[in-house]
Amino acid sequence: MSATPIVSILQEQNVGRDVTVRGWVRTFRSRRFIALNDGSTIHNIQCVVDFEKTDESILKKITTGACIEVQGDLVKSQGAGQAVEVIAKNIIVHGESDPEKFPLQPKKHSLEFLREIAHLRPRTQTFGAVFRIRHYLSFAIHEYFHKRGFYNVHTPIITGSDAEGAGEMFRVTTMDAANPPKNEDGSINYREDFFEKEVNLTVSGQLEAELFALSLGKVYTFGPTFRAENSNTSRHLAEFWMIEPEVAFANLSDNMDLAEDFLRSIIRSAIANCADDLAFLSERLQNEEKQLPANERSAMSLMERLQFVADNGFRRVSYTEAIDILKNSKPNKKGKFQYPIENWGADLQSEHERFLVEKHFKCPVILFDYPANIKAFYMRLNEDGKTVRAMDVLFPGIGEIIGGSQREERFDVLRQKMADFNIPEEEMNWYLDTRRFGSCVHSGFGLGFERLVQFVTGMGNIRDVIPFPRTPGNCEF
Ligand code: ATP
Ligand code: MN
Numbered sequence: 001m002s003a004t005p006i007v008s009i010l011q012e013q014n015v016g017r018d019v020t021v022r023g024w025v026r027t028f029r030s031r032r033f034i035a036l037n038d039g040s041t042i043h044n045i046q047c048v049v050d051f052e053k054t055d056e057s058i059l060k061k062i063t064t065g066a067c068i069e070v071q072g073d074l075v076k077s078q079g080a081g082q083a084v085e086v087i088a089k090n091i092i093v094h095g096e097s098d099p100e101k102f103p104l105q106p107k108k109h110s111l112e113f114l115r116e117i118a119h120l121r122p123r124t125q126t127f128g129a130v131f132r133i134r135h136y137l138s139f140a141i142h143e144y145f146h147k148r149g150f151y152n153v154h155t156p157i158i159t160g161s162d163a164e165g166a167g168e169m170f171r172v173t174t175m176d177a178a179n180p181p182k183n184e185d186g187s188i189n190y191r192e193d194f195f196e197k198e199v200n201l202t203v204s205g206q207l208e209a210e211l212f213a214l215s216l217g218k219v220y221t222f223g224p225t226f227r228a229e230n231s232n233t234s235r236h237l238a239e240f241w242m243i244e245p246e247v248a249f250a251n252l253s254d255n256m257d258l259a260e261d262f263l264r265s266i267i268r269s270a271i272a273n274c275a276d277d278l279a280f281l282s283e284r285l286q287n288e289e290k291q292l293p294a295n296e297r298s299a300m301s302l303m304e305r306l307q308f309v310a311d312n313g314f315r316r317v318s319y320t321e322a323i324d325i326l327k328n329s330k331p332n333k334k335g336k337f338q339y340p341i342e343n344w345g346a347d348l349q350s351e352h353e354r355f356l357v358e359k360h361f362k363c364p365v366i367l368f369d370y371p372a373n374i375k376a377f378y379m380r381l382n383e384d385g386k387t388v389r390a391m392d393v394l395f396p397g398i399g400e401i402i403g404g405s406q407r408e409e410r411f412d413v414l415r416q417k418m419a420d421f422n423i424p425e426e427e428m429n430w431y432l433d434t435r436r437f438g439s440c441v442h443s444g445f446g447l448g449f450e451r452l453v454q455f456v457t458g459m460g461n462i463r464d465v466i467p468f469p470r471t472p473g474n475c476e477f
Helices: 006-012 111-116 125-147 206-216 252-273 275-289 302-311 319-327 350-361 411-420 426-436 449-457
Strands: 018-029 033-037 045-048 067-076 084-095 199-201 218-226 239-248 315-318 365-371 387-395 399-406 442-448
Touching: 006 018, 006 045, 018 045, 018 084, 033 067, 111 125, 125 218, 125 252, 125 275, 125 449, 206 218, 206 239, 206 426, 206 442, 239 252, 239 449, 252 275, 252 302, 252 365, 252 387, 252 399, 252 442, 252 449, 275 302, 275 449, 315 319, 315 350, 319 350, 319 365, 350 365, 350 387, 350 399, 387 442, 399 449, 411 426, 442 449
Parallel strands: 045 084, 315 365
Antiparallel strands: 018 033, 018 067, 033 045, 067 084, 218 239, 239 442, 365 387, 387 399, 399 442
8 A cells, every 4th residue: 555645644634544654753652652754744643553552573663763654544633733643553664763873852953953964954844844845936936937938948057158257166177186287387288178178167047048038038047056155154055056037128127027026926835835834934933033132033923024025015226325325324324334335336245235124124125226347247237337237136134135137238338348347258259149149138137046945934044945055164965
């Protein structure tokens, strides 16, 4: 007999039936009550054992962490806490687990400790919830674009272009690090390397996605990206997943509409599909925050925060207006910012973004029209000659969640910008070709998938929303 997922048993509550459940033992109380979880839901099913009729050799093996199968009758539960339970008739032990050595005890563990045993943490309620939600978000993103006529493009992971992230990239090579082939002047001879040139892991699929937008109309990428930036923050990973839509004939205002509709739709879909996991995480967060002083606790619970974003529009504010607000803000005047805002042209730090979102506007904000010299070369220059059609979407607790722009579609302007940014034209001729042959207005953005998962799950550290985080000095598993 095949097993039934616990999620279906709990939903259907078809009492009086024979059922088989398989999963991992969370707890075994009084030699009688097994809490079993199979990953299909945050909830366990209670299996009731008659220890007088069960072999001692089996009972001994029902320990936290063991993998077992229970065949029995589904009945209305006698106890409080669950509607139905399984009266066990037969128990098969698939995999024993030494209770002395199993690191996950039925008690609360710190997230830091669980990070060290990332290979076992999906067995906990918290991480089960996080990774189920991560799946639903990924699915909802593909569905969102598919339904609106976008094509998914798989842009390269190994890239021969380093225009975007010079200095922050991971090199890919098959050369012997101890003894690389050298040129006469002593420099490394990459012509002897696998690709006969220097190549890296991609930091973004945008430039390639643009080529496809100017062919297929509306496209998006959803793939891994790599940044060798040494930023040990709760929002940066060395390997993360990015979603990058790119749309022909869309200007910056269309781009903002898309970003806002997209985020709100995905969040609505999480609320609709992940109710149990979100309720669990929301309560978890409230319990965590009880330890904080009252003025540091969130004004809204996780569920309220998600609903708020789903229901309310984002504020659109120009960079220039944001600088005015920041310059005149209390924390700036009182010297509370680590990077004080003095002049127009300053790059905004996470502390400024969070002030605007959390203290000033109290809602998600889209900042647009940034100074050209703090943004990438491909962003469209405005008529003022000093700002570009860039936009960043800022979220509470996260800061920047999306970065995007209208792209410079004019050949001459783009070529000049590349020269200004010291980008060698020969290497980017393929990119310039889109502007040589049938260019048009187009726009796109990049959403860091893990930052979205962070926002939806309320997890404070980005390392806790990706199965195996890669950060400076850490590449376990
Ligand atoms: P930040 O200023 O936060 O480092 P960025 O300006 O470098 O972000 P972009 O190059 O615009 O970011 O990348 C697009 C999106 O990718 C960002 O809005 C963010 O959501 C995400 N992102 C960027 N860097 C990382 C990282 N190291 N780890 C996880 N997500 C990231
Ligand atoms: Mn960055």
